[in-house]
Amino acid sequence: MNTEREKVKRQFRHRARLAPTPAQVLLFDEQAHAARTVWNCLHAWWTMLPKDKRTLAAADAAIRQARKDVDFLAVLPAQAAQAVLKIYFRAWRNCWEGRAGAPRYKARSRTRMSVDIPQGDGLRVRRVHRRWGVVSVPKVGKVRFHWTKDLPVGSGADGASRITGARLVKDALGWHISFRVQTHVPAPAPHEGPEVGIDAGINIPLALADGNHQHHGRPPRLPDGTADRDKWLNPEEKAKLLRLEREAAHRRSFREPGRAASRRLRRTYEQIASLRAKAKRRATDWQHKTTTHLARAYSTIVVEDLDIPRMTKSARGTVDLPGKNVAQKRGLNRSIAQEAWGRTITMLTYKTAWCGGALRKVPAPYTSQRCSVCGCLTEGSRESQTVFACKNPGCAWVGNADHNAARNVLHLYRAGHALTPAAGRAVVRRS
Structure with a gap:
């Protein structure tokens, strides 16, 4: 045979x-x-x-x-x-x-x-x-x-x-x-692993429905509550980056309008860009390793159909109708951009195909507001970014908000609400 x-x-x-x-x-x-x-x-x-x-x-x-x-x-x-x-x-x-x-x-x-x-x-x-x-x-x-x-x-x-x-x-x-x-x-054999729902978040980068959350060990916020835009750098590199940014601001103040930057300023810009590139490389490395592990462990991975450009739209508003909490929304947009959810989904799309699995998408509305135990959509259940407390008197379930959303994502898929298969790169083709 x-x-x-x-x-x-x-x-x-x-x-x-x-x-x-x-x-x-x-x-x-x-x-x-x-x-x-x-x-x-x-x-x-x-x-x-x-x-x-x-x-x-x-x-x-x-x-x-x-x-x-x-x-x-x-x-x-x-x-x-x-x-x-x-x-x-x-x-x-x-x-x-x-x-x-x-x-x-x-x-x-x-x-x-x-x-x-x-x-x-x-x-x-x-x-x-x-x-x-x-x-x-x-x-x-x-x-x-x-x-x-x-x-x-x-x-x-x-x-x-x-x-x-x-x-x-x-x-x-x-x-x-x-x-x-x-x-x-x-050709990859059909994957026989379990199904899992994934919720992409800020506090938990990738929350899984079975509780095996994927962390990168980088806190999203500083002790004062502001977003940490340099979380992929160690303390020594952060101190060096701060020093370089101050030097760049000081040297830029002496440049006359319309004139090119000096060699020292260009050199400072290059050093800043080098640190930024190093941080991006570390983030991409974590994404590759994590998505490879998930593609090998699960047969079907279910994610939300997120409209990331709309989610990261500025709240500044207009002159006649100025926005509210603009600084907080700016920090949230920066945190979402740092996690690079779109790149994670792209990696999962072709890696699951390589391993014989599949990536599926479900509608995103109300996955973080609905209780994953009783299915009720009660106002005020999402108490914070990290805690979900069901307000249904007959349930009163309390748990992590991202974990609750991941379970809802999996429930939607099993209930038959999956969208058209994600359109990823054509990485596997018949010869």
């Missing part, structure tokens, strides 16, 4: 931190600036030409001629220039279909430096040490990177795993490379 499961094609990204030499850093910067310039030239060409001459072939010919005439653009590999063209046309297609706004000019000060490598055949990834690997970047050469995940090194022509492309990205911590990996793995 053949028990081998059917193979499925899985695509994912793996981001690794590069360790380039100073000369290689300059080459990366030149390529990134050239890619941004190609985008801006292409945008100007598109907006000035008549509609009947805006074709992909004409844009491709214009880019080829520009790379021949301008030496600065020649440092960008031809494949990377073609990738800029494809991304630009995809941006317009997303605009026409209502998924995004119209493409615009990329200013140097507000644009992330990046270079796309659309084909992975020339990367030639090789592991040289337990912690280090080497990748061949076009027009740069061999660059070391931190080896934190096993990557395919073959061509993948026989159905094996392969690297289909990569993208070079620069952030506050330096240059990184994001590999696009395609693998063929056995």
Whole structure:
């Protein structure tokens, strides 16, 4: 009897931190600036030409001629220039279909430096040490990177795993490379684990209906009751961040209006951005580990269908009708943004599919006001952010408010109120 499961094609990204030499850093910067310039030239060409001459072939010919005439653009590999063209046309297609706004000019000060490598055949990834690997970047050469995940090194022509492309990205911590990996793995067997409802909150990041709440050990608020915007930093890093912010404010007070920031001020901004990036990386790492654990432990994960942009809308109001408790609402919005609920749901969507499970969504209204024991919706039962006390005389159940909401989420799913399956990334496809 053949028990081998059917193979499925899985695509994912793996981001690794590069360790380039100073000369290689300059080459990366030149390529990134050239890619941004190609985008801006292409945008100007598109907006000035008549509609009947805006074709992909004409844009491709214009880019080829520009790379021949301008030496600065020649440092960008031809494949990377073609990738800029494809991304630009995809941006317009997303605009026409209502998924995004119209493409615009990329200013140097507000644009992330990046270079796309659309084909992975020339990367030639090789592991040289337990912690280090080497990748061949076009027009740069061999660059070391931190080896934190096993990557395919073959061509993948026989159905094996392969690297289909990569993208070079620069952030506050330096240059990184994001590999696009395609693998063929056995189709996941149906998950036989239990069902669970999850409520995303502030005091408890992820409250589970069975009581196995997921904490990250970072208090959401300071002793004075204000939101802790730097909870992912340790006390020494918080003190350093406070000192840098004060230095930036002091140096900014001496800058004349309309003049560029000094080198010292820019250096201070870079140090602040580095600490912020480190905090974001720690938060993302916790999310990945937690969602992987949940996807492996439960067959069906039920969450609320939250409208996060509406939840984080400002309460400032207008001049005629000013809002109330604006400062408190601002702190709540900041806490919600720090927890990144949308990113957590996205991770759970594709990880449950990888493990043979499923993610389901239920309507969000009244899940935190309804008692999970008697089902009554009584005014005043939600006494605070942490305590739920049912006002029904026949029940009088008291418990954690987030735990109560998680149980209600699971009850809604079992009662048949699940919405259309969550639309996540197409990460598992039949080969």
